[in-house]
Amino acid sequence: MVMYVLSFVTGLVGNIMALWVLTRRRNRLSGASATRRLLVNLAVCDMMVVCVCMPVNLGLQVYNAWVFGEFLCRAVPFVQAVSVSASVLSLAAISLNRYYSVHSPLQARSFFTTSRMICMIAVVWIVSSALCLPLFFMNTTKTLSLLDGLHSVTVCVESWSKIKLRQGYNFLLFCALYGFPVVFNLVICFLTGWKLSRGGTSSISDPSQFAQTSSSSRLKTRKRIAKMVFALVLLFTFSWLPLYAVDIWIDSNIPSSPDRNDESRPFAQWLGLTNSSLNPLCYCFIGNLYRSAKRFRESYREKISSVMSLTNRSSMRNSASKIQQRNSGSSGRFSSETRSYTVFRLTRSKSVSATTVCESI
CATH class of the missing domain: 1.20.5 (Single alpha-helices involved in coiled-coils or other helix-helix interfaces)
Known part of the structure; x- marks a missing residue:
């Protein structure tokens, strides 16, 4: 319970702050507008996991039974799978965007336009929903009688007509939502880092001092964003690997267990969900998000201080006018x-x- 509460609070606060900063300022990540939109989409996926999946999984661990009804039994696994799918596909789009921004900056600007980015995000959600739609229909609640015969418990399980169908579908999800995207992201991040280690684009060789300074600044920004994307990919890889490994082991050794009851699965489930709480830390400490938040906070303080100074000036003027009116009656005696x-x-x-x-x- 303590682990889930800490993950929930960290994820809720972190993703709210990430969405606040990413949507409030124009220069959140030094002009990387396409990456910024994909990061907003990734933060929305993380908010869905934190607000929907974490409380329900915590309740499941507390009650050791399903007490949330038939609809949530279908909706929660579907939302979790769609969120994870959209997250990993968004990471793939971010990695691809960073690859083209380093290798072909001009082509990247012309290709990753606003309309195309909106279409790309829509395709991510459509593909994720289509892949995970069977989970909404296959999950259902069942009432199991205990050994004493006097009590019963309600569980949420996957009800497949054949065990082979469930094993094949889970293997498809593993390949489509973890195996192929993770390998693709790691390869793209490696190629991007290799290009940046060699100096990025050829514009750095420009003889003018202003061009060299501008190219050096762009290269630092690209390296910082590439490190952030690589950290996000590694975090996703190691967070969800235990859960996929446990599920594959259960499907191989205990195929008749519809509820996947295993002692190590609750911890693997918590670790996978915690990935949505740790992503904002990558934005903050590895990306440039904390600087944008600091600049926004400083501008907010300046606005507050200017308003307070105007208020003080008006109050001082009112006080001076009152004193002048009070002393006007005694002006003859004073003269x-x-x-x-x-x-x-x-x-x-x-x-x-x-x-x-x-x-x-």
Whole structure:
């Protein structure tokens, strides 16, 4: 319970802040607009996992039974599978975008336009939903009687007509949502890193100082984003590998177990879901997101301070006007006292001058 609560709080706060910064500023990742849109899509997938899958899986571990009804029994596995599928396909699109941005920057700008990025994100969700749709119809609730015969427990299981169908479908999901995308992402990240280690594009050899500075800045930005993408790919790989390995072992050794009851599966399930909580840390510490958040926070403070200064100035003006109005009634008395004091000073100065003249004589 403690592990799930920590993952839930970290994932909720981290993804909300990531979405806030990625959608509020124009220069979130130094002009990488295509990568930014895909990161927003990835953060949305992570929010779905954190808000839907984590609470239900925590309740399942607490009650040791399914208490959420028939609809959630169908919806939660479907949402989890779609979110994981959309995440790994988004990572593949991000890796491909970074590869073309390093190898062919001009072609990348002309190809990864806003309309094409929207179509790409739509294709990611359509393909993910189509691949995971059987889970919505195959999952159902069953009531099992305990050994004493007096009590029963409700479980959520996959109800397939044949065991071979379930094994074949799970193998298809493993290949389509983990095996091929992970290998593709690792290869693309390796090629991108190899190109960046050799100096990126050829524009760095420009003799002008301004062009060299600009090219060096672009190269640093590309290296930073490439490191972030590589960290996201590695994090996904090691987070979901135990769960896929456990499921393959269960399908191979305990094929008649519809609920996949195994002692190691709850921990593997938690580790896979925690991947959605750790992704914002990659945006923050490896990417440039924390700097954008810092700049946004500083601009917000400047706006607040300017508003406060205007308020203080208006209050000071009101106070000064009140004091002037209060002292206007006593202006006549003050002027007469001033004239009397002036006459007294003049008389005294004349007497002192006369005394001084007499003494000098």
